Amino acid sequence: MNAEDNRDVIVRYTAGARINHWIVAISFVLVALSGLALFHPAFFWLTNLLGGGPWTRILHPFIGCVMIVAFYLFSLSIWRYNFFDERDWLWLRKVQDVMSNREQNVPEAGCYNAGQKLLFYSIIACLMGLLLSGIVIWRVYFSAFFPIGLIRLASLLHSFCAFVLICAIVVHVYMAIWEKGSIRAMTRGRVSLGWAWKNHRAWFREVTKSVPQK
Amino acid sequence: MALQSLDIVRRSATTLPEPEVRGAFTGQVAKLIDTTKCIGCKACQVACMEWNDLRDDIGTCTGHYDNPHDLSEHSWTLMRFTEYENPKGDLEWLIRKDGCMHCEDPGCLKACPSPGAIVQYANGIVDFHEENCIGCGYCITGCPFDIPRISKKDKKAYKCTLCSDRVAVGLEPACVKSCPTGAIVFGTKEDMKQHAAERIEDLKSRGFDQAGLYDPPGVGGTHVMYVLHHADQPELYADLPKNPKISPLVRLWKGAAKPLALFAIFATATVGFLHYIGMGPNEVDEADEEAARRELEKKP
Numbered sequence: 001m002n003a004e005d006n007r008d009v010i011v012r013y014t015a016g017a018r019i020n021h022w023i024v025a026i027s028f029v030l031v032a033l034s035g036l037a038l039f040h041p042a043f044f045w046l047t048n049l050l051g052g053g054p055w056t057r058i059l060h061p062f063i064g065c066v067m068i069v070a071f072y073l074f075s076l077s078i079w080r081y082n083f084f085d086e087r088d089w090l091w092l093r094k095v096q097d098v099m100s101n102r103e104q105n106v107p108e109a110g111c112y113n114a115g116q117k118l119l120f121y122s123i124i125a126c127l128m129g130l131l132l133s134g135i136v137i138w139r140v141y142f143s144a145f146f147p148i149g150l151i152r153l154a155s156l157l158h159s160f161c162a163f164v165l166i167c168a169i170v171v172h173v174y175m176a177i178w179e180k181g182s183i184r185a186m187t188r189g190r191v192s193l194g195w196a197w198k199n200h201r202a203w204f205r206e207v208t209k210s211v212p213q214k
Numbered sequence: 215m216a217l218q219s220l221d222i223v224r225r226s227a228t229t230l231p232e233p234e235v236r237g238a239f240t241g242q243v244a245k246l247i248d249t250t251k252c253i254g255c256k257a258c259q260v261a262c263m264e265w266n267d268l269r270d271d272i273g274t275c276t277g278h279y280d281n282p283h284d285l286s287e288h289s290w291t292l293m294r295f296t297e298y299e300n301p302k303g304d305l306e307w308l309i310r311k312d313g314c315m316h317c318e319d320p321g322c323l324k325a326c327p328s329p330g331a332i333v334q335y336a337n338g339i340v341d342f343h344e345e346n347c348i349g350c351g352y353c354i355t356g357c358p359f360d361i362p363r364i365s366k367k368d369k370k371a372y373k374c375t376l377c378s379d380r381v382a383v384g385l386e387p388a389c390v391k392s393c394p395t396g397a398i399v400f401g402t403k404e405d406m407k408q409h410a411a412e413r414i415e416d417l418k419s420r421g422f423d424q425a426g427l428y429d430p431p432g433v434g435g436t437h438v439m440y441v442l443h444h445a446d447q448p449e450l451y452a453d454l455p456k457n458p459k460i461s462p463l464v465r466l467w468k469g470a471a472k473p474l475a476l477f478a479i480f481a482t483a484t485v486g487f488l489h490y491i492g493m494g495p496n497e498v499d500e501a502d503e504e505a506a507r508r509e510l511e512k513k514p
Contacts, residue, residue: 037327057349057350155352156467174483177495178486180495180497181497192506205509
């Protein structure tokens with residue numbers, strides 16, 4: 001163990017949460033790339049990822065279901081950290097400072113900041129839209145039960161929700177890269193005291209209040 | 215049909231031109247179905263089965279003459295029978311041979327995500343290349359006439375080819391050849407329109423004031439056209455749409471949404487990249503660790 005590892009003392013995600021997150025992440029990458037393959041001809045070559053066009057058509061919806069179930073299970077465990085409070089509205093007004101590395105001007109964040117909470121709700125909404133529209137356009141099992149007008153609407157809605165979700169996840173991934181120390185929370189589960197103090201100070205106080213530190 | 219054609223004017227999910235050096239210089243083709251001459255013998259259905267080697271399952275009687283009761287992957291054409299009581303109180307038996315209309319602006323081709331699974335030839339025929347079909351059913355979503363059917367066995371989409379294999383070697387479609395009353399004729403689209411005009415004039419002289427040609431402009435015209443006794447009410451003919459067009463939802467989904475969405479996704483990623491390069495990462499430094507430890511020590 002090097003010196004830096006010794007700093008990672010606060011548990012942010014349990015092993016179960018981490019495994020769950022990476023099931024969601026990997027299935028998201030697979031459905032997003034295979035979905036883009038069917039969305040725009042420029043990406044049709046991505047069907048090779050799942051073994052060609054027909055295999056993409058067969059597997060895409062099942063992988064999507066894995067993603068949705070896994071994320072909804074995950075969301076049950078983090079739901080209570082995502083309620084909006086007054087601090088969050090102030091945080092959103094100060095987003096310019098957040099993005100300019102001037103966090104001293106920004107209200108303290110809890111376990112999640114307002115941006116993360118918005119991401120949480122947009123993922124929940126997008127996944128619900130994708131699930132409902134996806135069932136309608138799942139030709140082999142379900143489309144026969146729906147009128148053609150609804151199938152057309154669902155096709156458009158499915159693309160729209162996927163588009164919003166992809167943009168949201170691009171932001172999510174970028175934030176993890178930009179805010180150093182965050183990725184370790186999802187790979188090893190622990191963050192340093194300084195990371196928690198700097199980025200989620202209210203949460204830092206919360207978790208250090210009860211748990212005796214070494 | 216074979217892929218070596220040199221007369222493909224449109225190909226699904228493809229952004230560059232296809233081999234199209236051969237044109238339809240003698241005119242595009244059309245099949246004209248004269249519902250006023252049709253006797254409902256179903257010879258066209260049988261001819262379609264024979265030429266294309268298709269055999270549908272033996273179905274069940276649903277109380278009317280339609281047999282089978284719907285199009286399927288094995289039944290690419292179907293006579294639909296409608297009993298219509300006209301305002302005078304007389305019964306009219308309206309019989310329409312249903313099948314692919316071969317739209318000039320095909321909704322199936324627009325919706326198809328698989329390159330080359332649907333093509334349109336210079337002569338106007340819209341053809342499915344099943345070897346490229348992935349079975350997603352988007353063609354059904356795009357079609358304004360409810361024509362393509364996905365096989366339950368191989369999950370590929372099928373529909374009338376307008377006998378593109380026969381037409382390519384100068385023969386007429388099988389249904390045309392078999393029609394005993396001359397209700398189905400085939401030729402250049404111009405000739406078919408002219409023939410239809412003569413038929414309509416004749417029908418009008420016999421009291422069918424509203425007789426007319428069905429060549430709907432909403433899909434750019436079709437390469438299968440009807441002569442109808444009641445051209446003002448095409449819905450009478452087993453719900454033939456009055457003004458079919460590609461749904462605006464499908465147009466948006468397969469039109470503006472594609473470049474806009476890709477642009478927005480790339481723009482989001484680019485903004486992130488520029489932000490990282492311009493602003494630098496948000497790093498936890500020694501001072502933060504120190505501050506955190508100080509705060510902990512303040513506590514009892």
